[in-house]
Amino acid sequence: MEYYAIRGGIPLSGEIDIAGAKNAALPILASAIMTNDTVIVENVPDVSDIRAILSAISSIGGHVEAVDRHTYKINGSPIKDEPVTDELVQKIRGSYYLIGALLGKYHHAEVVLPKGCAIGLRPIDQHVKGFRALGADIRIAHGMIIAEAKELTGSHIYLDVVSVGATINIMMAAALAKGNTTIENAAKEPHVVDLANFLNSMGARIRGAGTDVIRIRGVQSLHSTEYSIIPDQIEAGTYMFAAAATRGDVTIRNVIPKHLESLTSKLKEVGCQVEESDDAVRVAATRRLSNTHVKTLPYPGFPTDMQPQITVLLGLANGTSIVTESIFESRFKYVDELTRMGAQIKVEGNTAIIDGVDHFTGTRIIAPDLRAGAALVIAALAAEGRSDIHDIRYIERGYEDFPEKLRALGADIRRVDDDDAPGRAVIRRVG
Numbered sequence: 001m002e003y004y005a006i007r008g009g010i011p012l013s014g015e016i017d018i019a020g021a022k023n024a025a026l027p028i029l030a031s032a033i034m035t036n037d038t039v040i041v042e043n044v045p046d047v048s049d050i051r052a053i054l055s056a057i058s059s060i061g062g063h064v065e066a067v068d069r070h071t072y073k074i075n076g077s078p079i080k081d082e083p084v085t086d087e088l089v090q091k092i093r094g095s096y097y098l099i100g101a102l103l104g105k106y107h108h109a110e111v112v113l114p115k116g117c118a119i120g121l122r123p124i125d126q127h128v129k130g131f132r133a134l135g136a137d138i139r140i141a142h143g144m145i146i147a148e149a150k151e152l153t154g155s156h157i158y159l160d161v162v163s164v165g166a167t168i169n170i171m172m173a174a175a176l177a178k179g180n181t182t183i184e185n186a187a188k189e190p191h192v193v194d195l196a197n198f199l200n201s202m203g204a205r206i207r208g209a210g211t212d213v214i215r216i217r218g219v220q221s222l223h224s225t226e227y228s229i230i231p232d233q234i235e236a237g238t239y240m241f242a243a244a245a246t247r248g249d250v251t252i253r254n255v256i257p258k259h260l261e262s263l264t265s266k267l268k269e270v271g272c273q274v275e276e277s278d279d280a281v282r283v284a285a286t287r288r289l290s291n292t293h294v295k296t297l298p299y300p301g302f303p304t305d306m307q308p309q310i311t312v313l314l315g316l317a318n319g320t321s322i323v324t325e326s327i328f329e330s331r332f333k334y335v336d337e338l339t340r341m342g343a344q345i346k347v348e349g350n351t352a353i354i355d356g357v358d359h360f361t362g363t364r365i366i367a368p369d370l371r372a373g374a375a376l377v378i379a380a381l382a383a384e385g386r387s388d389i390h391d392i393r394y395i396e397r398g399y400e401d402f403p404e405k406l407r408a409l410g411a412d413i414r415r416v417d418d419d420d421a422p423g424r425a426v427i428r429r430v431g
């Protein structure tokens, strides 16, 4: 198994480019099959979650062609009425976007239930509520979710919780329903807006994405388009926090600074310099940062996907900080690993009380999930000495070329294949 070997203590410096947003690419690629025409999607990040959704589209007969590393041509016309059981797609939460896409187009979807990140119970009741309101019959059998409808008709749906996934899934199915749909208490995340823009470029009629009321006028069919995905706000944020934690100076290019405002304001609050230009942000930290309090909230609040990264940063800040997780339960599992690096953090329910320490020390660490894994890499980059980070398959679900990009900023990080250790090589040859 591969792991990252990191020698910490080097301030990151230089410039890097951010990839396309994984969480926008997942629903965009899924909904590219909602037309019989060929769709071209650009700025697709090369990460394992994306490979999984593309593999699932191919597995049901969809045509997927890589034009280059970040551009795909998708054609959904050969799709057969088959269940989505692809082995890779079971591992990703975003697989449920195929339900909205297939239900919208074929009025029938059978998709293996998602597993996704290990960050606590993640129900899909709001997705189900939305599909039912559009007239679909939904049942779960043999680990599959089965959605069927004679006809989809527009409806008025009030989400009980602000859910990115439910907003997106309902929007997809409603795009091809008969009549008008209104989603109230909708998620406002940039990837919700990106999907709406993508669907509109295919002929959908969606208004209000980015506010909490989205109105969809169903159309009969969608057509071809060429579309470029927005930059990944969480990848950008991760590098911003890595720059701050290592007391570095990094310019992060190909971003939409507006999407990063909650992060920028926290970084300024704790004493970083942040400069914004049209499509870049520069983060510099020259001294020990100060404490603050943070609560995760739906967009435009502080994102839950940046909660582990800010906890790491505050673990090194001066004074006591409080981080409250209000979106997911069990999202502090990584704190045990951080404690082994010298952090002083006490978790009580959904709150972490952090007494900042002067430095962390490197050790062997296990990444428990995608974002926590990235946060532990930040901790290792800032720590004294060497850290080995295992289970990097989680991290590589969402970060393109993570070690390469960090090395370009001066970090000492290598991707090591355990199997290449001298003893293993001998065993392999003998075996």
Ligand code: UD1
Pocket: 023, 026, 093, 094, 121, 122, 123, 124, 125, 126, 127, 128, 161, 162, 163, 164, 165, 166, 187, 303, 304, 305, 327, 328, 329
């Ligand atoms: C998406 C992102 C994930 C991010 C999260 C919140 C993708 C693939 N993943 O996940 O990275 O952390 O948004 O920004 O885009 N909930 C319900 N019932 C539902 C759906 C959700 O109770 O039917 C709850 C969840 O348990 C959670 C909250 O609503 O407490 C928000 O979840 P949601 O926004 O749906 O997250 P995801 O779309 O799964």
